[in-house]
Amino acid sequence: MMQITGKTKIVGVIGDPIEHSRSPQMHNAAFAELGINYVYVPFRIHPDALPAAIEGFKAINVVGLNVTIPHKQAVIPFLDEISREVELTGAVNTLTFENGRIKGDNTDGLGFLEGMRETGLELPHGESALVIGAGGSARAVIVALTSIGLETIFVANRTKSKAVKLAEDLSDTSGTAIHGIGLDDPQLADRVNRAALVVNTASVGMDISKPPLIHAEWLRPQTAVYDIVYTPPETRLLSVAAERGCHTIQGLSMLVYQGAIAFEKWTHVTPPVKTMKDALQQALY
Ligand code: ATR
Numbered sequence: 001m002m003q004i005t006g007k008t009k010i011v012g013v014i015g016d017p018i019e020h021s022r023s024p025q026m027h028n029a030a031f032a033e034l035g036i037n038y039v040y041v042p043f044r045i046h047p048d049a050l051p052a053a054i055e056g057f058k059a060i061n062v063v064g065l066n067v068t069i070p071h072k073q074a075v076i077p078f079l080d081e082i083s084r085e086v087e088l089t090g091a092v093n094t095l096t097f098e099n100g101r102i103k104g105d106n107t108d109g110l111g112f113l114e115g116m117r118e119t120g121l122e123l124p125h126g127e128s129a130l131v132i133g134a135g136g137s138a139r140a141v142i143v144a145l146t147s148i149g150l151e152t153i154f155v156a157n158r159t160k161s162k163a164v165k166l167a168e169d170l171s172d173t174s175g176t177a178i179h180g181i182g183l184d185d186p187q188l189a190d191r192v193n194r195a196a197l198v199v200n201t202a203s204v205g206m207d208i209s210k211p212p213l214i215h216a217e218w219l220r221p222q223t224a225v226y227d228i229v230y231t232p233p234e235t236r237l238l239s240v241a242a243e244r245g246c247h248t249i250q251g252l253s254m255l256v257y258q259g260a261i262a263f264e265k266w267t268h269v270t271p272p273v274k275t276m277k278d279a280l281q282q283a284l285y
Contacts, residue, residue: 002037010060011266012041014053014075015068019044022283023066026259029279033272038063047074054078058097064266065095066259067104072136079104088143088173091136094262107261108137108254109144112228114261115253118273121224124196128152132213133201134162134180137228141199142166146174153178154191158202158213160184183213192218198225200237205229212237221245228254233285256280 002008013023019042027040045053047070054075057065067075072091076082079092085106086092092104116123129150131138134157145153153176157163163180171178181188192198192214204210206229214237219225225241230251238248260271 002031002035002039004039005037007037009038009063009266010041011038011062011064012043013066013068014043014045014050014071016044016046016070018042018068021068022280023259025279025283026256026276027263030263030272030276033275034269036267036269038267045071047071050074051078054102058100058102062097064097064262066262067092067095076104078102085109085140085143088170089136089139091140093258094265096265105262105265106140107258107265108140109147110261111256111258112141112144112226112254113148114257115251116224116226116249118253118257119247119249121247121249123148124224125149126151127196128154128191128194129197129199130154130156130191130195131199131201132156132183133203134159134166135201135203138201139166139170141201141228142170142178143173145197145199146170146176146178150176150196152176154195155180156183156185156188156191156213157181158183189215189218192223193220195223198223198241200225200227200229200235203229205235205237206231208232208236210236212240216240216244219244219246223247224249227251230255231284233281252277252280252284 024040031038080101081103083105094105096103155163160182167178167180224247226249227235228251256277263271
């Protein structure tokens with residue numbers, strides 16, 4: 001880590017708990033690589049203390065913060081400005097403090113797209129994508145996917161009502177049609193088979209004793225498969241997709257790029273993405 005001096009700028013992450021966060025390793029490695037005078041600090045903030053903490057961060061001239069559970073929605077009333085992504089997802093993961101004002105962004109969706117681009121995949125146009133899961137991560141992914149010119153997005157979830165609600169919430173925000181279905185829908189196999197892109201956002205992928213939520217035989221080799229779950233690095237869904245000849249994308253990319261985009265907002269310097277990825281890999285695996 002850089003030596004802390006009178007000129008060191010402070011960034012960090014707020015959450016509760018926060019001990020599990022690997023963002024400090026990722027960002028501090030990037031500052032060290034570039035030799036810029038910043039430090040990234042984890043702050044455990046109890047929900048009751050959030051208003052005082054925000055005032056405090058302003059008072060001590062913190063430059064930027066990442067925001068994680070349980071503050072992603074709760075922080076919004078304290079912000080002076082929010083991005084379109086925050087309006088659509090209802091969640092913030094990055095704060096930027098400038099001239100006494102706080103701007104809230106959500107870099108998860110752009111990070112998701114950058115993670116896909118990094119693997120050399122041309123983003124699909126005029127085709128369909130299928131997203132598994134209907135929680136907060138699925139919402140960020142779908143908001144991002146509505147910006148790339150897909151014809152249709154299917155949201156498939158164990159609890160169908162949540163998929164339908166999510167599809168309704170986001171349907172009028174772009175030219176992409178969004179439909180919510182259950183994981184037990186008889187048409188699921190066909191939806192998967194026709195998709196140019198299948199994305200898993202359901203945390204169940206972390207458990208390698210459980211089979212993927214879709215059957216490998218449904219996948220065509222032309223379909224790209226992205227699992228945003230990053231532990232393990234290759235989930236069972238990704239291994240069966242690779243066996244089918246599909247282009248696969250690991251969730252670690254999204255984690256790296258959501259951080260890299262935040263890094264650039266705070267420092268106005270191009271982030272050293274490879275250093276950030278190496279640091280995360282070392283911290284996680
Ligand atoms: P996040 O906000 O991180 O996306 P979440 O809101 O907890 O997390 O969402 C988890 C997603 O994984 C949900 O879509 C959940 O399905 P339900 O809405 O039916 O709960 C899905 N999920 C979790 N465990 C699952 C399992 N065993 N089988 C199928 N889906 C599962």
